[in-house]
Amino acid sequence: MDIHRAGRPTRPVPPEWFTGTVWQDPIVEAPAPARLRALRVTFAPGARTAWHTHPLGQTLHVVVGIGLIGLRGAAPRLIRPGDTVWIPPGEEHWHGATPDTMMSHVAMQEALDGQTADWLEHVSDDDYTRAPADD
């Protein structure tokens, strides 16, 4: 058993895969044969990931704030604390804060051949500021 006490350093994210100010806090990188990679990601207002996919999908669980998740050719959707998003393998998407509110989520994905994401282009301001759908 390994206990990782609260207080591990918060890390900045690679700027080529994100827009704006985004912070990562580690949760786990489970050793093989397990595949789980989990972390908390905090997006300042206006910040978001680039477009990307996951080889074995991704689960997002919002813990604080209000954010957005976007798919190709559709209005982004608002996500709030307690909401969970499942993105299946290969689906191109992005996620982040809204323009006016920060958002923090736990992100859980499984590594395939050491890879948890395939990164694409940044999300344009036009795509990001499209009026969100809600429900």
Add this chain to the structure above:
Amino acid sequence: MDIHRAGRPTRPVPPEWFTGTVWQDPIVEAPAPARLRALRVTFAPGARTAWHTHPLGQTLHVVVGIGLIGLRGAAPRLIRPGDTVWIPPGEEHWHGATPDTMMSHVAMQEALDGQTADWLEHVSDDDYTRAPADD
């Protein structure tokens, strides 16, 4: 993409695998080829799991309260918000609240042949009330 909005019903746990009052809130059951099963588990003071193992290990991330995690032949350890515990495949363990404080954690495990845990006997009061180690 599936968005599960906050507000899905909280479920009681099977009493044969737990002692005391314990509640589960669903996060995700990722479809194959993914394996992730995640949920939030909330233990009232005095409540704990039975002894058990996980075929592909387990990650616990404490979100609220102060709890305990125990291994065979050792004093239980205190766990607090922001702490993460990694339990490797096959390691016999239990987790829960302290006698005086509730605790809620996110539990993440991977299914192997549809199975995420192998359950053993309940945790005795002697094992549960052993003075915890801290660090």
